[in-house]
Amino acid sequence: MAHSRVAIVTGAARGIGAAVAKRLAQDGFGVGVLDLTEDSCAATVEAITAKGGSAVAVGADVADAAQVEAAVARVAAELGPPTVLVNNAGITRDNLLFKMTEDDWDAVLGVHLRGAFLMSREVQKHQTEQGWGRIVNLSSTSALGNRGQANYSAAKAGMQGFTKTLAIELGKFGVTVNAIAPGFIETEMTAATAERLKVGFEDFKNSAAAAIPVRRVGQPEDIAATVSFLAGEESGFVSGQVIYVAGGPQD
Structure with a gap:
């Protein structure tokens, strides 16, 4: 068809989002590279266009409905109607419950859940018109519980329920909706976690790898490869479905 x-791809300036954007470009997609500021997306867009791919940098706060609407309209105008959406944008504001502020909670739930809701609602218009689409939401193994991440784990568990409901609603339009739950992936975000815990990043990665059955930490490309499959024909x-890409089974 x-x-x-x-x-x-949201949150595509760096880390997993950047790897996903590059992989989808390699797969032949024109890619709307979306992050908080247009400038922050430049490196990802350059990496794509340098290899002959097609991409446009778009700045938007995914938790802001007007910005989301404008961002999706811009991608549609410059590249064509978007039929694949990867809801990857995310932030962490880690703290134990008794120290967690309302702002820590609202910010994390806002970017992950409200962001995925607003982006999906906007993109599904194009998908249902085309009679084909793919939504891939980024969850996390933290959805199963992780100390200091009540906000993040709630958001990532929420992504799974959101995924399953959209799959039911959008299936008849030729749209599939799935989630990927990464385990430990080597990114700036995990490096920041190590710093917060006052642990060297190499030591942090080594101790994580020791607890992973395949005996290594994940790379952004591991997630990008899974997105590539879920975004394809x-x-x-x-x-x-929720696919745990974590180097082993999850409880």
Whole structure:
């Protein structure tokens, strides 16, 4: 079936989002590279265009409905109607419950859950018109519980319920909706966690790897490869699933 080969990846300035954007460009998608500021997306866009791919940098706060609407409209105008959406944007504001502020809670739930809701609501218009689409939401192994992350784990568990409901609602329009729950992935975000815990990043990675059955930490490309499958033609009978990409089974 002919359909638009345009994807939007949120939080695509660096880390997992950047790797996903590059991989989808390699797969032949025009990519809307979305992050808080347009400038922050420049490196990802340059990496894509340097290899002959097509990408546009878009600045938007995914928790702001007007900005989301404008961002999706811009991608549609410059690249074509987006039929693939990867809701990857995320932040952490880690703290134990008794020290967690309302702002810590609202900020994290806002970017992850409200952001995924607003982006999905906007992009589904294009997907249902085209009669084809793929939404991939980024959850986390933290959805199963992680000390100091009541806000983040609630948001990431919420992404799973959100995924399953959208899969039910959008299936008849040719749209699949799945979630990926990464384990330990080597990114600036995990480096920041190590710093917060006052642990050297190499030591932090080594101790994480020791507890992972495949005996290594994950790379952003591990997630990008899974997104590539879920965003493609051949995954059309996979929907409403949460795939743990964590180097071993999760409880």
